[in-house]
Amino acid sequence: MPRYKVTLSYDGSNYGGWQKQMNTHSIQEEIERTLERIVKEPVSIHASGRTDAGVHALAQVFHFDSNKNLSNENWKRALNSLLPKDIRIQQVETVSDTFHARFDAAGKRYDYLISEDVLNPFYERYMAKDRAHLDVAYMQECANVFIGTHDFTSFTSSKLDPRKPRIKTIHRLEVRKEKHAVRLIFEGNGFLRYMVRMISQTLIEAGKHKLTKEDIMQMLEAKDKHVCRYKADAQGLYLVKVNYKNQEE
Known part of the structure; x- marks a missing residue:
């Protein structure tokens, strides 16, 4: 078939x-x-x-x-x-009849968008909103903590199946200031449930200088679901691309 x-x-x-x-x-x-x-x-x-x-x-x-x-x-x-x-x-x-959309996926890209324009109704469904002026340079410095292969237990859902591995590799985490938004770009071999949203809100808090790089390093190293209480709003998140094995870039 x-x-x-x-x-x-x-x-x-x-x-x-x-x-x-x-x-x-x-x-x-x-x-x-x-x-x-x-x-x-x-x-x-x-x-x-x-x-x-x-x-x-x-x-x-x-x-x-x-x-x-x-x-x-x-x-x-x-x-x-x-x-x-x-x-x-x-x-x-x-x-091919051996192709599987989930099991053959080699990596994904997610983008997360945050706007300071909290009064713009046209962003309501498509960006997170935060009136704070975010320190993008410091957000990038903190984002670098997550790049590489780590156990992301601290940044995932407590409902995750305990048998599911928490170790993932993030190849790219870029914080980019654009005309109407701050864009976070995540590229990795896979992401746990809520992982991108939890990391995004953590970086937003760092951009407001409510968290330090050292705080974030400790959260990651703790491998404890209860140490991160941050999760960004859903509407700012976009699945941008799914990469497949043997796929030409």
């Missing part, structure tokens, strides 16, 4: 996250329902990972199998014609 790799963008504002859940509307549910309308039978999709309620994606990836005889371009057209306008299919590719 042919397997398809799909790259999509979505505005997460109106959803309870990627994954299907009992009491909220999810992006996965919306896509599977749409695929069922096209192929006239249930279809399961498998994503590179979950995003939480309110989190956005520029290039999430999922795969699915189907015997429906459609070209890649017609899959894209059919899906976009039926999906809500806040979920857009960017590309459909035919791939």
Whole structure:
């Protein structure tokens, strides 16, 4: 049965996250329902990972199998014609039946955006807001603490499965001042639940000089879920890219 790799963008504002859940509307549910309308039978999709309620994606990836005889371009057209306008299919590719959107992912990029313009209603769903003037240079100095391979137990959800490894590698953590926002760029081989949001808020507090670099080093070295009480708002977070093994950059 042919397997398809799909790259999509979505505005997460109106959803309870990627994954299907009992009491909220999810992006996965919306896509599977749409695929069922096209192929006239249930279809399961498998994503590179979950995003939480309110989190956005520029290039999430999922795969699915189907015997429906459609070209890649017609899959894209059919899906976009039926999906809500806040979920857009960017590309459909035919791939090997051994490809897996989650298990073949070699790394991801997330961006986090913070605006000082707290009165701008058009940023409400798409950036975190903080009226403080952030010290971007000091945020970068503190961000360097996280680069490399570390145990990130202090910066993840307490609900994380205890069997799941907490060791991850961050290759890049850049703090960039832009015209309308401060952008945090995370690139790594993978991220734990809430990890990017918890590190982001920690760096925001450092940018307000409420935390020192030494404080952050101690938090990381503690490997203790209870030492970090910071978690940035969901709407500032974007899944920007998923990298795959043997993928040409």
